[in-house]
Amino acid sequence: MPPIKTEGFVLKKVNFRETSVILTLFTRELGKIKGVLKGVRSEKSKISPLTFTPGAYIFTLVYKKKNELNLLSSPNLINFFEFKDRIFLKIYFLILNLIDTFLPEFQKEESIFFLLQKTVDCLQTNKRNYLVFLGFKIKFIEILGYGIKIDRCTKCGIKINLNFLSPKCGGVVCKNCGILEPDCVKISNKILSIIKFIKKVDLKNLDVLRIKKEEAEKINYLCNLVLYYHTNLNFVWWENEKDIFK
Ligand SMILES: [Zn+2]
CATH class of the missing domain: 2.40.50.140 (Nucleic acid-binding proteins)
Structure with missing residues (x-):
């Protein structure tokens, strides 16, 4: 051949x-x-x-x-590629590591390839590196088909009282369904609207988002829960992400 x-x-x-x-x-x-x-x-x-x-x-x-x-x-x-500082470089390697961890060999993934190219550009131009990281992760999860669905309850379909996130369902669940789902975590309206914004907006424009690092860290945690539930990896792949949100 x-x-x-x-x-x-x-x-x-x-x-x-x-x-x-x-x-x-x-x-x-x-x-x-x-x-x-x-x-x-x-x-x-x-x-x-x-x-x-x-x-x-x-x-x-x-x-x-x-x-x-x-x-x-x-x-x-x-x-x-050269980056402004250690954290930008670290994020680049964390992203390469996510791709290595979650993609199987010989599965053509053009949209993830383009997402990675754009992410590298943004790591060189955007100001808030942790937002580029979150943006990449949310869009990565979306392309992999794991979620994160936020418009309606992933159990019953209603659009109000979306107070929980179910990593297993890959999206939000309402107040009533949440009680029946043991793995759910609470999610505030603020966090929900930030995720919605990141899903909608191009990575290049994420700098306009004003959020606290704790909020970014919380969203990263939710993303990791979703990734965790969709894979059977028995090692801690998220350990090195902590510094990003300091
Ligand atoms: Zn429901």
């Missing part, structure tokens, strides 16, 4: 044997893919180490293999 030309974000790098690396990439054409890049850690290699550093945006050829590691070849660095 001829190789596939693709561009993508380096999500993860693991050293492999003496001189090679295994990269996990997120590409527009193939979704998330894993492949081995041979010989790049040898002294003779002409490939810049930045090309296989997490966070880089690269061109590569992919030789898809059955029952063995895919092969990557002829990599070329297209962009290595």
